[in-house]
Amino acid sequence: MTAGPPLLLAALCLVSGAAFGRRNPRLWLALTLGAMAAAFAAALLVGVGAADWEWRSSLAPGGEPVHVRLDGLSALFLALLCVVGGAAAVFSRGYWADAGHPGSAPANRMWMSLLLAAMGFVLLASNGLHFLIGWELFTVSAYFLITLEREHRAVRAAGWLYLAASHAGTLCLFAFFAALSVRTGSWDLGPLRERADLAPLFWLALFGFGVKGGMFPLHAWLPSAHANAPSHVSALMSGVAINMGLYGILRFSGWLPVPAGAGWAVIGIGAAGALLGIALAFVQTDLKRLLAYCSVENVGVILIGLGGALLGVTHGDEPWAELALAGALLHVWNHGLSKALLFFGAGSVLHATGKREMTQMGGLWRAMPWTAGLFAFGALAISGLPPLNGFVGEWLVYLGLLNAAASRGSAVWAVIPAVIVLGMAGALALATFVKAGATVFLGAPRTRAAQDARECGPLMAAPMLALAGACAAIGLAPVLFWRPLERAAGSWHPQWVDSGAPAPLAALGAAHVAMAVAGFAAAAFLWRKVRVNGVRRAPTWDCGYATPTARMQYSGGSFSGIAMGWFAGILAPERTRHRPHGPFPVRASWLERVPDTVLERVMAPAGGAVMRVSSATRRLQHGRLQFYIVYLLCGLTVVALLTWIGAGQ
């Protein structure tokens, strides 16, 4: 059986879901889940099997024949799209139900179907023109999903920023595909590794796809878009949509030759993004913004792995390069799964309390034990801690880079800083998620809304549970997931086909299983021991203070205060303080806000300069007819002069 029929079925389901799902949510859910299952089956056939799937048709919409292909790399991304897409569809049924959102729920269903179909098409398209059409459809449908609640000003601003940034990237992609088709003479895409003259096009692709992929410093649109979108859309954007950008970079760095400095540039961009992304995440007070910045970090980690692989290939096919690339590819999956899980958790909290500010939450575990437990699980996974999936991916990247350092090649000077940055980002990620989980779910409720929270329904809990199960499976049995990684690495670099799982991966899996079993056993044993010895409940011992209140708890802002001091030079926090005065101070306050450095310190001033130049130019247009006639005469004179000079030569 080939991948063709299930893909056709998936496409039909998604299109009919978009057409008929507006009125009928149940039908829509069934169609979407069917499409995701069918496409997943197709991805599995290619990802685990031996052969790629390719289909050309004589049909030529827009003058170009249809050409689609599913190889190891696109199958890996397609499978993730299906898992997260299906989970988001189920979650949105509970989270964005027709009862609560009568106006936007039908639109949500239609645009979600279109978004999933467009992203799937981008992964399959093997023709530059069709790729761009799919890309644009994907961008636009994501825009409509982000702005579902467009009655809020912040949502409109976030959507606009997203659209503007995306189109800046798309402009680059137009240039990229046009230049490619001019030099190759066709819009058809495929491996062109021996055409050394195409290497400079890599920079266009890196910029164009990097904007969409949340690559630092082009990530400026990402935090506000992910924070202001409905949570199932945030999960879809963070878990899948930014992976489309990464797919583009991976795809074309594999198909086209890369310039000499590409490895250094990618590893440098990745390291900067990993460190600053997580530093920005640590100091956020808005739960969803925190998760969004953490995506910037994870994209950085993925780019570090890709950069390592590029360095290894340019320095003569080093064996560690494949490990680094496999780590990057697995990290795409790990980040997608655990970030979607965390955004669902944040959505569940938002649903229950109506709040995104962590300082207004607290103590939610009592009302929402499932959400709390699953969020903690996701936090462990995304912090890259064993025995979960996040660690396996980071471990592969680390292993590739450490091998590179140990081999003492010329790549060592790129690898050493990258490893140190990875270590630092890992420790900061841990701090970030201890802060997020604890401020939201532990301690005492800080507000009335947090006190009255209710657990989410089964439609929202089930997708979280499924994603957590996938995270655990990758962590405990990583060898099972090697085959698709190997297939993807093989389509990135043709010499890496059938290399076999690296031996330590099995040992790591065994260690993880032993750890998980021992952890469960120890926790159960200690729990029993505590019960046998007897438990007395008492108020928290606040060092003898008799009446502790919820306001006295350590806040998230205080928690990240120490590390914020270290990064103050880059983060530049804005502080408004009113110190207490006199013996009986009436009021005192301390407000702290960390702006997005790139957006507010670089892009906004640059945009302001463009606006000033434009408005200066606009003075030429004032509505006085006599001046327009003068402009016209000047223009005609210039044209006449040019014609006269041209005729004279």
Place this chain on the structure above:
Amino acid sequence: MTFILETLLRLAAWLLAAPLLPGIINKVKAWIAGRRGPPVLQLYYDLARLWGKGVVMSTLASPGFIVGPAVAWVALVGAALIMPLGGAGGALSFRGDVLLLVYLLALARFCTAWAALETGSAFEGMGAAREVSYAVLSEVALITAVLSLSVQTGNVTLTDMLALSVGSGAVLLAAGLFAVLLAENCRVPFDDPNTHLELTMIHEAMILDHSGPPLAVILHGASLKLLLFAVLLSQVVLPLGRLSPLAAAGALVGTVLGVTVAIGLVESLTARFAFRRVPLLLTAAFLLCLFALLLARKGGVG
């Protein structure tokens, strides 16, 4: 079968030996101060007593308050089992096991900090914030040390990385790792395990609300971590791969005791730093490891 027996033996050695170290440190401190001090086996008595006690739990705490210490302890035991012991190697050894060790320590940190924040107490929040923030710097130093070892030996397996001394960089690495040991185990000058002022604590502030068996597990885990770092430090310096197994074991035990006494001396002779200076000292530890790395890059395999 022999593998299981060997692992059990190794486990018993780690679990039983660990609580000895804090006892020795306290004895050294008492000796310097001219006091008699608590018995060397004091921590064993404390653990036995805590294990039989009831538990007072904050009304705010979730089950994570109990689960956290248990998982942290398992993570530390796992890290100890990976750590090679002289010629005997580790219970589990594979390429890249050193990273698992570093991240198991991180898992233990996550669980301890999580359990601390369960209570909603400002003091425990303060302690957890300090712990996870300073750990960023000590983890960077630790990773740099790992890099330096793997560049020096051309290997990424812990057993092979520690078999030989790292040559000229050994002194730098030892100094850097000693500072990391002091920071990670909350000893003076980073933290004072005997302080009674909650505002200035790091680790102790995190466990203010713990009692009974969970506290016993936390204390035992802390002693295990101390032993783990002492063993790591000893093996970085000693070329144990060149010695006969018996001599290697003797040298390892001797050096671990030496490190323990050194910690006691540092605690007796220096005061705790102000918090502002803690990052500076950790950065210095990172730089020491970095110089060791550069030396390793420059020098030959040795």
